[in-house]
Amino acid sequence: MDYKEIEQHFKNAETLDELLEEYKEVFDEIDFQKFKMAGKQLTNYGEAEECLQILTGMYMSIAPVAEIITGEKINRETAFEVNRKNELELENDDLPPKEQKKIVAQLIKSEASVFVARYRTVRNVFKGYLNSCEKGINSCQSIMKQQKKESYMTDTKQD
DSSP states (O other): OOHHHHHGGGSSHHHHHHHHHHTHHHHHHHHHHHHHHHTTOOOSHHHHHHHHHHHHHHHHHHHHHHHHHHHHHHHHHHHHHHHHHHHHHHHHHTSOGGGOOOOOHHHHHHHHHHHTHHHHHHHHHHHHHHHHHHHHHHHHHHHHHHHHHHHHHHHHHHO
């Protein structure tokens, strides 16, 4: 999926959910590899190498999306804060000085946080799967290194 296709999913919460649905197969594959690793089913170099290739591909698939979502969340949150502050200032402009309301930045930040909550949740799903991929990749590399070492030790004992 290219940048423009990903960007189309940022219109609203429903389209964000569509993005999650489009990546469901990727998430399922990461979960499948996770269960294989947790069940100690990677018993040789070839299995670990295959898992490494799969997880690396999954990582490469979702990393750009996670970054785009992070940027989109920050941009929307900032835009909300600026717009909300401007709205409150305009309301105060129409009031006499003694009746003007104090603009509380923390309240605006809290409103902005609520406004981007779904973006934050979706971002966290992608980042969680990225972290799983990273751990899996590291584990596969360790298994492969250990298998190579054991193979070398076995080969040198036979000589």
